[in-house]
Amino acid sequence: MKTITSSQNTYIKQLVQLKDKSRERKKLGQFLIEGVREISLAIKGGYDLETVLFYPELFSEEKRNDFINQEINIIEISKEVYQKLAYRDTTEGILAVAKTKPNSLDNLKLERKNPLILVAEAPEKPGNIGAILRTADAAHVDAVIIANPKTDLYNPNIIRSSVGCVFTNQIAVGSTSEIINFLNQNSISIYCAALQASVNYHTQDFTTSTAIVVGTEATGLSEEWLENSAQNIIIPMQGEIDSMNVSVAAGILIFEAKRQRNFK
Incomplete structure (x- = not known):
């Protein structure tokens, strides 16, 4: 040795x-x-x-x-x-x-007929990415996809803040266009967390093949996502602000989908 x-x-x-x-x-x-x-x-x-x-x-x-x-x-x-x-x-x-693993869209294995996928567009803070991965692990989603990543997945801050959940999730990265094409090709409905033309999140059916897409608190989702959304969804808010931390929002939305699926 x-x-x-x-x-x-x-x-x-x-x-x-x-x-x-x-x-x-x-x-x-x-x-x-x-x-x-x-x-x-x-x-x-x-x-x-x-x-x-x-x-x-x-x-x-x-x-x-x-x-x-x-x-x-x-x-x-x-x-x-x-x-x-x-x-x-x-x-x-x-x-x-x-x-490292390649983390390409081609390597994703969606084994269920009605996969539940969490997509995050351009998350910048490693702490937020780590928290999203912890949420995804807790909900046992089928995949997490990062669109237009601002940092690599193996940043020590992501590993630390995810408490190792970067290793427990099936993760892919790609451009927004590539991911939208992937979701469409696999007949996965896109639900975008956005203020524009939105309905309350709990009114939608997430029991079929579903991708829940969240953006940054500062800029939200790009227009390309909104143009390809089956329905924009919103979390009703009763305070003075109109947005919340992206990882918190992702957790609320993903666990509503899991509730509808009887946590399967």
Whole structure:
């Protein structure tokens, strides 16, 4: 087993770039995962781990052997190296390097006859994306699709805020046009959360093949979505503001669809 004690090690410098730079993640097709729960969910989600790094004072070798049963590269690291790589102040002392997935529309497998899909257009804040993925996991939707993404899915902030649900959901990314074509080709009705020409969300039938589409709080959905919407829907609001956090809105809409489907 290899040991690395210096944060100036070439490989460690590469991992820091992997943690901090989207272009490095895209170029290498790799990303960094931190924490037992997140790594466990990545393994369960079918992600290939290339390397596991552990700091023995926080994560013992015995614990590591119980946790990792794959034949992969194992590296013991020092406190200095761990602090350089760790994104959170309090984690369990284990990190992993994993291979990214393509996350293309072509790879989506819609096994149910009436899939329920959550689409988010151009979400910018990793925290919102993470919260949307947590909602999608809780509702066990068939897929989450990100239109015109502003950041890559393997941003450490998304992994952290999603508490690993980036690994538990079936996710695809694409342009708005590509996604609309995909939904139309698969006979999936589009319901857009929008103020214009909208009806109360609970008046619609979400038991058939359904895509619920949400946009950003600042600009809402693009015109292309509105032009292709089967029906725009709105959450009635009784306060002074006319919008709410996108992840909260997505949760309300998705769980209404699940209620109509008897949570199946």
